[in-house]
Amino acid sequence: MRALAAGDQTALGRLAERHLNWALRFVERMVGERAHAEDLVQQAFMRVWQAAERWQPDARFRTWFYRVLHNLCLDHFRASGRMETEALDENLTDGTPNAEAHWLRAEQQADIREALQALAPRQRAAVVLRYYEELSQAEAAALLGISESALESLLTRARSRLRQRLLPTLH
Amino acid sequence: MTTDDSFERFRACAQAYGHAMHRWPADDQALHTRYADTAAGRHLLREAARLDELLDRDAPAPARPELLAAILRQSAPHAMMRTPPRHRRSWLTAAAVTLTLIVGFALGWQQQAADEPETALLLGAIGPLAMLP
Numbered sequence: 467m468r469a470l471a472a473g474d475q476t477a478l479g480r481l482a483e484r485h486l487n488w489a490l491r492f493v494e495r496m497v498g499e500r501a502h503a504e505d506l507v508q509q510a511f512m513r514v515w516q517a518a519e520r521w522q523p524d525a526r527f528r529t530w531f532y533r534v535l536h537n538l539c540l541d542h543f544r545a546s547g548r549m550e551t552e553a554l555d556e557n558l559t560d561g562t563p564n565a566e567a568h569w570l571r572a573e574q575q576a577d578i579r580e581a582l583q584a585l586a587p588r589q590r591a592a593v594v595l596r597y598y599e600e601l602s603q604a605e606a607a608a609l610l611g612i613s614e615s616a617l618e619s620l621l622t623r624a625r626s627r628l629r630q631r632l633l634p635t636l637h
Numbered sequence: 638m639t640t641d642d643s644f645e646r647f648r649a650c651a652q653a654y655g656h657a658m659h660r661w662p663a664d665d666q667a668l669h670t671r672y673a674d675t676a677a678g679r680h681l682l683r684e685a686a687r688l689d690e691l692l693d694r695d696a697p698a699p700a701r702p703e704l705l706a707a708i709l710r711q712s713a714p715h716a717m718m719r720t721p722p723r724h725r726r727s728w729l730t731a732a733a734v735t736l737t738l739i740v741g742f743a744l745g746w747q748q749q750a751a752d753e754p755e756t757a758l759l760l761g762a763i764g765p766l767a768m769l770p
Contacts, residue, residue: 475712482708490704491697500697504704511708571694578695597655597692603662614662621653625688632691 467527470518478515485528486511488599489535495594496539498583506538532601532609536591543587581631589624592617647672648681656686 469477489510494503513534582590588610595606596617607617647668654660658669672678 475709478712479705479709482705486700486705486708490700494697495695504700504707507700507704508708508711512711515712574691574694575696578691582695593692597660597689598695600660618649618653622649625652625655625685628692629684629688633687 467518467521470515471521478511481514481527482511485531489531492532492594492599493535493539495579495582495598496536496587496590497542498579502542506535506542510534510538529605529609532595532599536609539591540587577632581628584631585624585627588612589620589627592620593624593628596621643668644672644677647678651681651685655689655692656682657689 467477467481470481486507490503490507493506493510494500497503497506510531514531582593585593591610592606595601595609596603601609603614603617607614610617610620612620646665650661650665650668654662658666658673661669673682
């Protein structure tokens, strides 16, 4: 971050290489769509670049960056009003076993994304942060600005809804 | 905590955090060990594992190389406009003040040399400094 604060663009490249995949994964699960996720992650790295001069070395980058990404997702929710779900590419079914397996995986993934998007944003954030990103209870609660017991309630409700929606489709 | 209370806590954790013990809050992980091999505990964990297994099928693809390139491209114009950071600004200020003093001193001495020829000899040595902008 010191090199970044000094205006070293290669430092931004190194930072993005290290953090891009998890950031994109997090945002994609939050917004449900790759193209929007890419836009938001780009914006997030611009914020890192612009804020690098004011960076406090005592802050943990990953924790701070989760907050930046989460806030951008919330802005996106407010602006769009609703979540789009990933469309399935029907052309994947060309009849070969690999293509069928690929299509089946894509279909399952779309079901899961759709179920995640059907959750309230805070429930979705709770699942993504705690289940997928494996943040600790304290970290996830702090990021969402809620107590640990409130986070547990969000998770219980979210998993209950996911169960209702997804388990009948289990292949 | 009574046995009933602790089993209820076990149930709440299985429903909130799923099958895998490492996802449970540290304080509750002992309950996972305690009830995982009981019939009721196995049933709850099996139910949680079914949902976990489905959630695990969602595996976003890694970022495209084009995204990294776009991030760097987007930051490039800002890099050119960027002001140096504070610690570098203070060095630049110190260097500018020092240079101004040297040039001022040299110019003053040059003025004096017009009246005293012996000083003009010394000016030969610092002449290039006096030429600095």
